[in-house]
Amino acid sequence: MSHHPIISPLRHTLITGDKTYHDITEDICAPSEKVPSTAWVIAFILSVTVLGFGVFCILWTIWMGIGTWNLNRTIGWGWDITNFVWWIGIGHAGTLISAILLLFRQKWRTGVNRAAEAMTIFAVMCAGLFPLIHMGRLWLGFFIFPYPNTRGPLWVNFNSPLLWDVFAISTYFTVSLLFWYTGLVPDLATLRDRSKGLRRKIYSFVAFGWTGSAKHWQRFESLSLILAGIATPLVLSVHTIVSFDFATSVIPGWHTTIFPPYFVAGAIFSGFAMVLTLMIITRKVLKLEDYITMQHIESMNKVIVLTATMVGVAYLTELFISWYSQYPYEQFAFYNRATGIYFWSYVGMMGCNVLVPQIFWVEKYRRNITLTFFMSIFINIGMWFERFVIIVTTLARDYLPSSWSYYVPTWVEIGIYIGTFGLFFTLYLLFTRVAPVVAIAEVKSILKTSGSQYTGVVNRKAVDYKEAAVEADHVHVGHEHH
Amino acid sequence: MNQFTFTGREKMVLMFFMALGAICLAATYFVEPATMVVMNHGHEETVSTHHMRFWSNFLQNVVFFLGMAFTAMFGYCAFITAYGGWFSGMKRLWEAYALWMGVGLIMMLILIAGVWMHWHHLYHWNAHGVTDINDPHYDEIIAGKAPFLNKYWYTFATLICVGVYVFITMRIRSLSVAEDNGVKGDYSYHNKMRGWMAAFLPWGAFTSAILIWQWMMSVDAHWYSTMYAWNVTASFFVGLLSMTVLMLIYLKSRGYFVYVTENHMHDIGKYLFGFSVFWTYTWFSQYMLIWYSNNGEETIYFLTRRDQYPILFYGNLVLNFALPFLILIRNSSKRKFGTIGLVAAITFFGHWFDMFYLIKPGALINIAGSNDAATALGSVTGYALPGLLELGTFLGFTAMFIYFTFSKLSEAALAPTNDPYIGESVTHHVI
Numbered sequence: 001m002s003h004h005p006i007i008s009p010l011r012h013t014l015i016t017g018d019k020t021y022h023d024i025t026e027d028i029c030a031p032s033e034k035v036p037s038t039a040w041v042i043a044f045i046l047s048v049t050v051l052g053f054g055v056f057c058i059l060w061t062i063w064m065g066i067g068t069w070n071l072n073r074t075i076g077w078g079w080d081i082t083n084f085v086w087w088i089g090i091g092h093a094g095t096l097i098s099a100i101l102l103l104f105r106q107k108w109r110t111g112v113n114r115a116a117e118a119m120t121i122f123a124v125m126c127a128g129l130f131p132l133i134h135m136g137r138l139w140l141g142f143f144i145f146p147y148p149n150t151r152g153p154l155w156v157n158f159n160s161p162l163l164w165d166v167f168a169i170s171t172y173f174t175v176s177l178l179f180w181y182t183g184l185v186p187d188l189a190t191l192r193d194r195s196k197g198l199r200r201k202i203y204s205f206v207a208f209g210w211t212g213s214a215k216h217w218q219r220f221e222s223l224s225l226i227l228a229g230i231a232t233p234l235v236l237s238v239h240t241i242v243s244f245d246f247a248t249s250v251i252p253g254w255h256t257t258i259f260p261p262y263f264v265a266g267a268i269f270s271g272f273a274m275v276l277t278l279m280i281i282t283r284k285v286l287k288l289e290d291y292i293t294m295q296h297i298e299s300m301n302k303v304i305v306l307t308a309t310m311v312g313v314a315y316l317t318e319l320f321i322s323w324y325s326q327y328p329y330e331q332f333a334f335y336n337r338a339t340g341i342y343f344w345s346y347v348g349m350m351g352c353n354v355l356v357p358q359i360f361w362v363e364k365y366r367r368n369i370t371l372t373f374f375m376s377i378f379i380n381i382g383m384w385f386e387r388f389v390i391i392v393t394t395l396a397r398d399y400l401p402s403s404w405s406y407y408v409p410t411w412v413e414i415g416i417y418i419g420t421f422g423l424f425f426t427l428y429l430l431f432t433r434v435a436p437v438v439a440i441a442e443v444k445s446i447l448k449t450s451g452s453q454y455t456g457v458v459n460r461k462a463v464d465y466k467e468a469a470v471e472a473d474h475v476h477v478g479h480e481h482h
Numbered sequence: 483m484n485q486f487t488f489t490g491r492e493k494m495v496l497m498f499f500m501a502l503g504a505i506c507l508a509a510t511y512f513v514e515p516a517t518m519v520v521m522n523h524g525h526e527e528t529v530s531t532h533h534m535r536f537w538s539n540f541l542q543n544v545v546f547f548l549g550m551a552f553t554a555m556f557g558y559c560a561f562i563t564a565y566g567g568w569f570s571g572m573k574r575l576w577e578a579y580a581l582w583m584g585v586g587l588i589m590m591l592i593l594i595a596g597v598w599m600h601w602h603h604l605y606h607w608n609a610h611g612v613t614d615i616n617d618p619h620y621d622e623i624i625a626g627k628a629p630f631l632n633k634y635w636y637t638f639a640t641l642i643c644v645g646v647y648v649f650i651t652m653r654i655r656s657l658s659v660a661e662d663n664g665v666k667g668d669y670s671y672h673n674k675m676r677g678w679m680a681a682f683l684p685w686g687a688f689t690s691a692i693l694i695w696q697w698m699m700s701v702d703a704h705w706y707s708t709m710y711a712w713n714v715t716a717s718f719f720v721g722l723l724s725m726t727v728l729m730l731i732y733l734k735s736r737g738y739f740v741y742v743t744e745n746h747m748h749d750i751g752k753y754l755f756g757f758s759v760f761w762t763y764t765w766f767s768q769y770m771l772i773w774y775s776n777n778g779e780e781t782i783y784f785l786t787r788r789d790q791y792p793i794l795f796y797g798n799l800v801l802n803f804a805l806p807f808l809i810l811i812r813n814s815s816k817r818k819f820g821t822i823g824l825v826a827a828i829t830f831f832g833h834w835f836d837m838f839y840l841i842k843p844g845a846l847i848n849i850a851g852s853n854d855a856a857t858a859l860g861s862v863t864g865y866a867l868p869g870l871l872e873l874g875t876f877l878g879f880t881a882m883f884i885y886f887t888f889s890k891l892s893e894a895a896l897a898p899t900n901d902p903y904i905g906e907s908v909t910h911h912v913i
Contacts, residue, residue, distance in 0.1 A: 006905035258708035
């Protein structure tokens with residue numbers, strides 16, 4: 001049997017513009033080899049300013065105390081944990097694209113995996129800030145590390161999902177970073193080979209002496225697969241454990257068994273929305289439309305409609321089972337979510353996460369960039385509302401009506417949240433300057449099967465799939481009979 | 483060898499096992515004593531068994547095979563919607579499985595009739611007087627659930643949900659067969675199929691949970707878990723993948739599906755591995771969250787199973803997690819037919835065993851009258867472990883399912899030569 005690939009005539013092109021290998025190198029290296037554009041400079045200044053304000057708010061919290069937030073005895077978790085879960089969730093798409101889609105050999109991942117992985121790392125950094133700041137006194141972070149200690153019998157609480165979170169997220173961060181960097185090495189070597197002087201010295205150092213020999217590639221491939229194999233259960237474990245933070249409790253509305261897979265689905269959902277937001281801007285600004293094509297956007301929109309529906313099934317499941325349980329507190333928790341003081345956040349959650357994304361069942365809308373851009377922002381608002389509903393709405397109405405409360409954030413809490421956007425975009429903008437935003441080597445690997453000169457309706461004649469199929473069948477029959 | 487012929491010998495062997503299954507199933511109707519003595523609230527009580535062993539066996543097998551057929555359709559739709567080119571070469575097999583839903587629906591009609599005629603006591607919510615406040619058997623919780631747990635809704639939801647599955651499946655099947663004889667390069671059939679498939683996915687996703695709650699979870703009428711439906715669906719899907727592996731190995735040995743190679747088996751193996759892990763994930767999440775929060779109304783479910791039926795409880799995890807996980811984790815074991823066939827045989831039985839684990843303890847409680855009474859009974863034949871009659875019934879249902887699959891396979895070409903992805907499928911190559 002010959003292994004020359006036969007491509008279905010219905011399969012879309014993933015690299016447009018009839019690129020050659022050389023074109024790919026030139027196009028993708030270009031953004032990091034030129035003087036930054038005015039747009040980049042303005043965006044960077046803006047991001048750093050916002051980051052500065054965030055740092056100020058964090059320092060304000062630490063200096064003045066956690067009392068500068070509006071948390072109270074009833075609502076002990078507010079914007080802080082909402083933002084934490086939201087950012088962690090956003091990180092998930094990167095690992096899904098880079099690891100799970102690698103295991104499934106999905107070719108379209110090559111256009112977006114690099115940026116998505118970078119986004120994962122930055123999002124996890126933003127997320128990690130919140131539990132630390134929430135301690136009020138930052139140095140208490142010391143006590144979350146379990147090591148043979150001088151504190152006598154005092155250990156961290158191994159029974160607490162909050163501690164499992166520490167392990168899960170730090171492991172996840174480490175593996176994501178390794179995975180991202182491994183993928184970067186061949187591309188950094190490409191940049192090194194194109195540069196001179198100090199720039200060359202720096203890229204030489206970070207490229208680890210990559211020469212592109214067969215041995216290097218072989219090791220690269222095995223390492224990628226191993227890391228993908230490790231990252232896949234890790235990405236599931238992270239949001240699973242985040243969901244355990246809630247679901248191990250006996251709080252009505254939190255204690256429900258569907259939380260783990262539903263949190264993971266929601267995380268991938270919001271992560272893909274954020275990837276779309278970033279990619280739609282990036283491809284335009286860095287002129288990468290030939291590599292991040294309509295087909296990539298459509299594929300991501302399919303993942304969006306899939307995960308939106310999964311999240312929808314989960315929302316309706318927990319709503320239904322709360323009634324079915326015949327447990328009055330559980331029933332009240334959901335009644336309160338839908339009709340209580342924070343009803344608007346429930347409406348926002350259902351609307352943005354379940355109802356509106358259903359438009360993506362229609363191909364025309366999946367391939368509409370403007371619409372996709374607005375949807376991606378909608379979804380991230382919706383997913384923020386989901387966490388707000390779970391955390392604040394539930395806590396605001398606890399078992400004792402006398403302690404029922406209402407919560408609005410202070411400027412400090414809002415400032416820290418805005419500040420994390422500053423951090424996120426500062427890092428992302430720096431990333432677009434120093435490393436190729438699209439994985440050069442990986443895109444090259446799919447050129448012969450997904451490049452526009454080889455695929456698509458125009459080239460249908462080039463791959464007469466049916467004759468090939470019949471031929472392959474004959475060849476096989478011949479073999480089997482001997 | 484593009485046309486499957488269902489040989490007389492195969493028919494005879496399968497008929498033999500179907501007859502064996504029928505005899506075993508019928509035997510469970512008669513061998514179970516009509517009454518048993520239980521200790522309820524400190525005094526002895528004689529209760530009717532309502533032929534529970536027979537009915538619970540019937541429910542277990544009907545639901546398991548119907549569920550596998552449903553996941554075949556769901557997986558098929560998902561693969562095609564997601565441009566899964568590798569799959570096209572074996573799509574006829576999954577079409578044949580999916581068509582079983584029609585047979586499954588007819589079998590469900592027997593269970594529905596049983597609900598109306600009170601032939602069985604699978605569902606305590608269907609017992610006389612449980613929703614009547616003036617009745618001594620009044621059960622406040624079940625009365626509260628009555629808008630969902632009642633014979634009207636049970637009938638209606640089953641007919642509508644499964645009816646639509648069957649309808650869409652038949653539409654897709656006829657388009658798929660018509661495509662074979664269509665003009666070369668005409669993808670209008672394929673595009674129409676995609677439309678039906680896109681409709682099936684959300685409909686199937688939302689409604690399958692409803693069916694699983696009322697068919698299976700409501701056997702334990704008080705207990706509830708939001709994870710239950712996803713856990714059971716994962717179980718069905720692993721059962722289906724295992725069946726597919728075994729079937730392909732057999733059909734290839736007969737010279738069919740030559741273009742389905744170890745590369746395709748590798749991909750099925752990845753799914754088998756992945757969904758075995760996913761099943762375990764849902765199992766563990768459900769168990770751990772209930773164990774951790776230690777709420778008696780929820781823990782009772784696992785407490786009964788873990789303490790009363792340790793072989794079911796731990797055996798389930800060994801068969802469906804430990805063995806497939808350890809054996810399939812290597813790439814090479816997914817590509818060796820002997821190895822993956824062994825795993826598939828284990829998990830196929832394993833997920834049938836999972837259904838047994840889910841349904842039987844609750845069924846025994848329903849005849850004993852309470853959890854304590856059921857516990858006091860100890861190991862009851864046909865409930866604590868699958869007995870020979872249960873295994874015979876399982877073989878009978880499997881034979882019937884295979885018989886149906888073979889007869890559907892013989893009705894269309896094995897390789898859909900006009901499928902737009904068939905070229906990708908026959909040259910599919912992993913590693």
